[in-house]
Amino acid sequence: MILTGPAIAAAVAAGDITIDPFEPCRISPNAYDWRLGKTLLVCDGHLDAAAPTSFTETAIPEVGLVLEPGLLYLGITHEKTGSERFAQMLNGDRTIGSLGIWVHVSAPLGHQGHAIRWTLEIRAAKPVRIHAGMTFGKLIFLTAHGCPDSYQQQRAKYAASDGIDISRLHEEIQGDRP
Template sequence: MILVDWEIADHIKRGYIGIDPFDPALVQPNSLDIRLGNHFVWYEPCDDVIDPYQKETLHTHTNERKGTYFDIQPGQFVLAETLETVTLPDNIVSSIEGKSSVARLGIALHQTGGWIDAGFSGTITLEMCNSNCRPVRVYAGMPIGQLVFYVTKRCECPYDKKPDAKYQNQKNATISRYDKKMLQNVE
């Protein structure tokens, strides 16, 4: 079941869903608008291969900055954070979707990582890309996406209880932690 406006507001008010900071004006009919934070991380163009199993390649040739805005260049990929910290119980999952007004500028909000597991807590790292032929400026604090909440049965092992929960309590835009997985069946 997808939560609707009054259920979203009620779940937040009662503390079942944690949204910090919470602005009731951001509640939409079937979602909650989520705002862009002020931390941005991006890869510098180079020929070095990024190997998901080699931590040093994940972190080399990167830049980061905090700012009130960021100009995403055509074709650029940038990680950003949400302003809100999101905390989900063991029976609610969420997906983050782009806002159509931002998508119409050519900005994709996430590549494929738009799922937030039950039990997760932290800011959400956005995987943004500009498919426009012109740079697009995004501002910290602007509504950038929307969270859709789904009620499920209670998890046996929610994200906050998993021993390999690599992104639990993350703050800031977070580079991939794929290197923390075991190297299995890689040839």
């Protein structure tokens, strides 16, 4: 089940959900409106699942930054979110989609026990200017059924994340090679 806005606010107040920084005005009927952070990794070279991704790190200037089609941008959420009790789903929203921005299409699930600033996969259909701190999507919280199993305790691949992460699939592929 998805938490309503008032249930999200109550869970934040009770310490069951972490949203930092938290602004009550960003709560909508069934979600929290998250914002884009200040940094992007621009992945403009050849991508190979068996090799680390090359990138250029850039801060989004005060005047904004124009995203160009054909490039992969990895961004980060302004907010750090997490919960030991609830799973999370992070997505873009209609407003961002209407600008031709695809955000966080392939990895929307945030596991219980994983408090993070989310790494975002961002693509643009046309050149479009973005700004740090702008609302970029919706975060929902889901009740989990069954025995809780904390992501942090599993020593999962991205458990220690504290910034923008490139794909680590190359580690798995290289580990499987003779």
